[in-house]
Structures are given as structure tokens and as C-alpha cells.
Amino acid sequence: TVFTAEYKEIMFDVVELPSVYCFRCPFNKSNEKMNVRCSYECIEEARSVIRRHKDEICAVFVEGGVQGAGGIIPFPPGYIRSLWEETRKYDILLVLDEVATGFGRTGKMFGFQWDLGARAKPDIVCLGKALSGGYLPVAATVVSGDVYRVFDGELWEYKHFFHGHTFTGNPIACASAVENINIFQQDDVIRKIQPVIQYLERKIKRLINLDYVGDVRGRGFMWGVELVKRDKESFPRDFMAGWRVALDMWKKGIFIRPLGDVIVINPPLSIKLKEIDLIVDALEDSILKLKSST
Incomplete structure (x- = not known):
């Protein structure tokens, strides 16, 4: 509010697309424990928003397919494809933020490839973080030939x-960024990480059976475990369930950070299977300890 009040005169208007938060679906299409009765209303509403504002939107x-700081929220299948199709119709630029999702984080080189494949591409892609393998701070903005x-x-x-x-x-x-890209290509990194991703997914999805886990969601190496009091009822804010779990894991020598009451599991591509066991087993134990605090 302070930001918009101070800079209102030089800011341009924006149009918001509907939430893709499946666990707390704004269209009331999800039940507890990952039970979703989805008809992709969010996709149709996004298309509708673009059509209504096609003469205003640039x-x-x-x-890139997963909201990071929003709570590790993966987009439903076809969401980015629908945005790509609508923006092509009305000559609107499609800009993908792949800073958190790029370079294998979702299981493909870039998150948008889950929907767009190898041929269809956004107009602008923002890269960073894993661009250098995490060794040095570097970012890049990649654009299509038309934009260039x-x-x-x-x-x-x-x-x-x-x-x-x-x-x-x-x-x-x-x-460092160039060498990192060379390693991805020469070592066939994306192919090699697939068994690790499959193992991580199987392991972490078992946590959905715990009493205080409402949702386990993610893609590739990006996972979020949402803690709830029961069903979809959140813990009181001052209870700080996410931090209770994180602090207990820190005592075990495992450093994670919560986003509110969402526990973020976002390991490096080089993680070993035994390290996945260590992290997920410790997380399960720490979540179970919440019972003694409630």
C-alpha cells in the first residue's frame, strides 16, 4: 500500500489473472488431502481476462509453471499453453519468469516446456539463480528474434x-554461466536427474497421510508441504507451525525454510537418494511432533 501510494503517479495499471492455488481453489473445486475435482476454471477465466483486456494489455x-515464493504452487496442466495461445491471437507479449524454475528445477530445462514443448516459446524469458549453478550471482533476459x-x-x-x-x-x-550451460548439455543432466525426481516425488507424497499435512504439491525438485490444523483449516498465525517444524529440523542438522506454514523442499540437482531419505524422514518426524504442541 505504501509503495503504490508513493509511486501511483508513475505506475501503470495491471490486470490480475485468477489464482492457480489448487488446494485452496477460488472456484471451490478442491477438497482436503489433494482431492481435486477440477474442470480447469482458472484456465478459462485467464483466457477470458486476456480477451476482455486485449486492447489494454501489452x-x-x-x-515458469511453479509459483515459488507464493508457496510452491504448481500450475495446472495446460495453463501456460492457454496463455501462449491467447497472447498469440492478440499480439501480446508472453513473459516467463524462470529465475526459480529454470535449469532443471521442475524436471525440464525450463518450466514452460511442460506445456509448450520444444517448439512453442515465450517472447521473453527471465533467468537467474541456477544460470551459474549457484556459484556466482548472474541473471539474463532472453528474448525472441521479433523482440530483439x-x-x-x-x-x-x-x-x-x-x-x-x-x-x-x-x-x-x-x-560461469557459459560453463554451467555446457555441463547441462555435455553431461545430459536433464535426463540423468529423472530417476532422482521420481524417487523424491514418491517419497515426499507419502507425507499426505500425516494428520497435520493438508497438501503436498510440486514438480521436479520444487516441493511444498502445507501444514494445516485439520482439513483446510490453517493454524493460528501466532502458532507458527512452519517455523516450529523448521526449527526442529535444524536441530537435526537439516536447514530448511518455511513460507508461512508451507515447508519448502527444494534440493540441489546433485542430491543423492540417501539424502532424500534423510530429509523427508526428518520432516515426517518433525511434523509428528506438532501433536505435542497443539
Whole structure:
């Protein structure tokens, strides 16, 4: 509120798309314990929003298939495909934020590939974090040929994208990013991580049977375990169930962070199966200890 009040005069209007939070579906299509009766109302509503505002919207911004800081919320199948189709119809840019989801985090090189495959692509993709394998802070904005050509021209045409930063193009950071990309290609990383992802998914989904677990959701290496008092009823905020579980795991030497009452499990691609066992088994034990506090 403070931000919008202070900068209102220089900000542009935005249009919000409906939530894709399946566990707490705004269209009341989900029950407790991952039981969803979905007819993809959120997809149809997103299409409808774009159609209604097609003459006002210049771009649609969306994360790469999984909301990260929002609570590890995976999009329903076909969601990004529907946005891609609608933006193609009305000449609207589709911008994908793959900072958290890119480079194998969801099980594919980029999260949008689950819906779009190898051929259909967004207009702009934002990369970071895993771009350098986590070794150095580096980010990149990747654009389509059509977007690039808007800024391509002679110096005197002033078509260049002049908005730069002091620390842009650090050669060491860029070298680490290039080498990281080479490793992904040469070592066939995406193929090799598939058995690990399958093991992690099987292991972590068992937690849904615990009393204080309302939802287990995710894709690839990005998982969220939502803690509830019962069914969909949240714990009181001052109870801080997420932090209680996190602190208990820290005592076991496992450092995780909660997003509210969502426990985030987001391991590196190099994790071993025995390390997955260690993390998930410890998480189960820590969740069970909530009973003594309620």
C-alpha cells in the first residue's frame, strides 16, 4: 500500500489473472488431502481476462509453471499453453519468469516446456539463480528474434536498449554461466536427474497421510508441504507451525525454510537418494511432533 501510494503517479495499471492455488481453489473445486475435482476454471477465466483486456494489455507476466515464493504452487496442466495461445491471437507479449524454475528445477530445462514443448516459446524469458549453478550471482533476459529486432539498428537510429547497469556483463559471472550451460548439455543432466525426481516425488507424497499435512504439491525438485490444523483449516498465525517444524529440523542438522506454514523442499540437482531419505524422514518426524504442541 505504501509503495503504490508513493509511486501511483508513475505506475501503470495491471490486470490480475485468477489464482492457480489448487488446494485452496477460488472456484471451490478442491477438497482436503489433494482431492481435486477440477474442470480447469482458472484456465478459462485467464483466457477470458486476456480477451476482455486485449486492447489494454501489452504483456502477460507469469512464473515458469511453479509459483515459488507464493508457496510452491504448481500450475495446472495446460495453463501456460492457454496463455501462449491467447497472447498469440492478440499480439501480446508472453513473459516467463524462470529465475526459480529454470535449469532443471521442475524436471525440464525450463518450466514452460511442460506445456509448450520444444517448439512453442515465450517472447521473453527471465533467468537467474541456477544460470551459474549457484556459484556466482548472474541473471539474463532472453528474448525472441521479433523482440530483439525492435532494438536492432544503426547507432543514429537510437533503437538500442540503453537501460544498463553498473555491474552488467561481469566477465567472471558470465563465464560461469557459459560453463554451467555446457555441463547441462555435455553431461545430459536433464535426463540423468529423472530417476532422482521420481524417487523424491514418491517419497515426499507419502507425507499426505500425516494428520497435520493438508497438501503436498510440486514438480521436479520444487516441493511444498502445507501444514494445516485439520482439513483446510490453517493454524493460528501466532502458532507458527512452519517455523516450529523448521526449527526442529535444524536441530537435526537439516536447514530448511518455511513460507508461512508451507515447508519448502527444494534440493540441489546433485542430491543423492540417501539424502532424500534423510530429509523427508526428518520432516515426517518433525511434523509428528506438532501433536505435542497443539
